[in-house]
Amino acid sequence: AQRVTQPEKLLSVFKGAPVELKCNYSYSGSPELFWYVQYSRQRLQLLLRHISRESIKGFTADLNKGETSFHLKKPFAQEEDSAMYYCALSALRGGKLIFGQGTELSVKP
Amino acid sequence: DAMVIQNPRYQVTQFGKPVTLSCSQTLNHNVMYWYQQKSSQAPKLLFHYYDKDFNNEADTPDNFQSRRPNTSFCFLDIRSPGLGDAAMYLCATSRDSGTESFGPGTRLTVL
Numbered sequence: 001a002q003r004v005t006q007p008e009k010l011l012s013v014f015k016g017a018p019v020e021l022k023c024n025y026s027y028s029g030s031p032e033l034f035w036y037v038q039y040s041r042q043r044l045q046l047l048l049r050h051i052s053r054e055s056i057k058g059f060t061a062d063l064n065k066g067e068t069s070f071h072l073k074k075p076f077a078q079e080e081d082s083a084m085y086y087c088a089l090s091a092l093r094g095g096k097l098i099f100g101q102g103t104e105l106s107v108k109p
Numbered sequence: 110d111a112m113v114i115q116n117p118r119y120q121v122t123q124f125g126k127p128v129t130l131s132c133s134q135t136l137n138h139n140v141m142y143w144y145q146q147k148s149s150q151a152p153k154l155l156f157h158y159y160d161k162d163f164n165n166e167a168d169t170p171d172n173f174q175s176r177r178p179n180t181s182f183c184f185l186d187i188r189s190p191g192l193g194d195a196a197m198y199l200c201a202t203s204r205d206s207g208t209e210s211f212g213p214g215t216r217l218t219v220l
Contacts (some may be wrong), residue, residue: 004151034208043113044152044199044211086151090206096142096166097201097209099151 002027004087006100013077014108021072021103023061023087031089033063033070034097038084047072047085057081077107112136113212115200121218122190130185130215132200141183142209143175144199152199158183187217195219 003026013019025031033050048056050063050070061072070087087100113134122128132141139160144152156165158177172194174186187194197216201209 009149036211043213046208046210049208096154096157097152099153101149101151 002089002098004089004098004100006085006087006103008103009101010104010106012106012108015079016076019074019077019081019105019107021085021087021105023070023072023100025068025070025087025089027068027089029091031091033061034088034090035059035061035070035072036086036088036099038086040083044086077105079107079109081105082107113200113202113210115198115212115215117215118213119216119218121220122187123220124192125189128187128190128217130187130198130200130217132183132185132212133181134200134202134210134212135181136202136204136210137180138202138204138210139180140203140205141177142201142203143173143183143185144201146197146199146214148196155185190217190219192219 005024007022035047036044037047038044059074061070063070084102084104086102088097090097116131142157143155145155146152154166155169155173156175172188176184195218197214199214200212203209
């Protein structure tokens with residue numbers, strides 16, 4: 001079955017602390033993995049995708065095929081990082097997105 | 110700015126009264142998607158149009174229909190809304206298999 005699992009509904013850290021949002025997936029083929037972010041009262045927007053191998057707003061995510069994981073990391077969290085984060089996958093050649101349940105990140109001052 | 114627009118942002122309807130949600134885009138993307146997101150849940154794909162081809166998800170209830178009269182517009186019709194259909198409805202677009210761009214969503218309330 002195709003599935004994306006984000007085990008933490010809420011992650012609360014202090015400003016300047018490292019943060020890791022966990023994402024595990026189950027997929028029979030070769031998926032493309034994404035992280036989407038939704039700031040308060042804003043639309044869902046793409047944060048990064050694994051094929052780009054880039055860092056956006058200090059966030060990185062590495063696809064680990066052995067562990068079927070795509071954890072999102074940032075070494076020093078900022079208050080403006082507080083948002084809802086969704087991990088998602090699609091077929092490598094595109095198509096519908098399958099989302100995880102989302103993790104709410106709260107960065108406290 | 111090129112974008113995905115959803116109207117209205119908030120929609121209230123009565124139990125059983127048909128309702129239509131609207132999505133338009135200025136990105137000239139050929140694929141348009143409708144997702145349903147219930148409170149504290151992940152967005153769930155209802156269906157999508159790849160050009161003019163309609164693709165329904167297997168578990169999308171018959172109560173949900175869609176129309177795409179042209180490239181720019183796509184509508185979500187709920188024929189007989191039930192209380193369980195109260196949710197945020199997200200429209201998204203993409204160019205072929207590219208990254209999806211999302212609209213702001215329409216929050217549907219069913220009384």
